[in-house]
Amino acid sequence: GQQVMQIPQYQHVQEGEDFTTYCNSSTTLSNIQWYKQRPGGHPVFLIQLVKSGEVKKQKRLTFQFGEAKKNSSLHITATQTTDVGTYFCAGARSSARQLTFGSGTQLTVLP
């Protein structure tokens, strides 16, 4: 079945440093979504990417969808303590009814 791999599993950064998490799918995706789960919280939808090579920005967050639509990345510039949490990518195939979530990257921001 479809697998969505996410790296790194854990990332510790100093406040102000940049952070990137990468997502790779074993199959071509129709779209990819990103979610953030704060400690003790539930996943919250951040964004969706649909087009090959698409880049979207949300303030300090930049999301990219690869040209082959099999990989994606989330980059955070100048991290803040409010960025702490686990970031999940979730891929959708045109033939599937539900998203396949990556294993997540747990971000810790040290003040």
Added chain:
Amino acid sequence: DSGVTQTPKHLITATGQRVTLRCSPRSGDLSVYWYQQSLDQGLQFLIQYYNGEERAKGNILERFSAQQFPDLHSELNLSSLELGDSALYFCASSVDLEGFYGYTFGSGTRLTVV
């Protein structure tokens, strides 16, 4: 408040018992998904319902079952509970069948089996 309501928030029960988790989707959403999240683990898809019908199954154990009712709320039944079933169970909903516009998650039910 995400609009997806899950009850109860916490549940402690003994091995061998049966529990029912309840989810009310966001108003207007027709799809309901159930996910299991173990400690420091990812989100494991269990099952999806759309407008009352089962549409997709993931890694759901035979001891687990679910249904979606005419008012679109859903219940996840877990029976013959084992210690390894201890986890956070999330319900999510989406307006469409494929979740194209994103999932809205509830705050989860934390199940502890002792």
